[in-house]
Amino acid sequence: MPARVALLILDMVSTFDFPRGAPLRREAQAMAPRLGALRSRVKASGGVCVYANDNFADWCSDFSTLVQLARQSPGRHVLEAVAPDADDAHVLKPRHSAFHQTPLQYLLKQARVDRVLIGGVSTEACVLATALDARIREFEVCVVSDCVASSSPARRMRALAVLRDCEIEVHPARRALDAR
Secondary structure (H helix, E strand, O other): OOOEEEEEEEOOOOOOOOOOHHHHHHHHHHHHHHHHHHHHHHHHOOOEEEEEEEOOOOOOOOHHHHHHHHHOOOOHHHHHHHOOOOOOEEEEEOOOOOOOOOOHHHHHHHOOEEEEEEEEEOHHHHHHHHHHHHHHOOOEEEEEEEEEEOOOHHHHHHHHHHHHHOOOEEEOHHHHOOOO
16 A cells, blocks of 8 residues: 655745745745645645644744734745645644644544655754654655755755755655655
């Protein structure tokens, strides 16, 4: 039986109003159409999409509030290409990893997911931490190299090199669904 796939979309619902936010927003905006296209392919293949987002320590807001705030900010141009649908799951995360102190592992197991594809921001922080945590939890993991962004190309490349050194799959979107 083939592995059921989930696409984890990290921190793409954002105002990008934080240190290094402007260069990260520019990189995320350039990458977002590719991530949106991958999202469509994953859903068409029967996979699931899960948005994992920082709540910026605002424990009084929820995911829909974050979406509204992003739509009213410079981050709206990023969100346009990857806006969540009503049937997309979401988790709010307190720190870098989408697994740390969230129900993500339970959600993925309940959906019978074996393989996770990871896209979003930022490669050297949240993507890296989430990929390592997914591997620890015995999921097949692939970081989608052209669907991640950092505040600089050098940071992105260094983080992708670390992931490869940790023997985590790193593939472009055109190969991410098919690679094993």
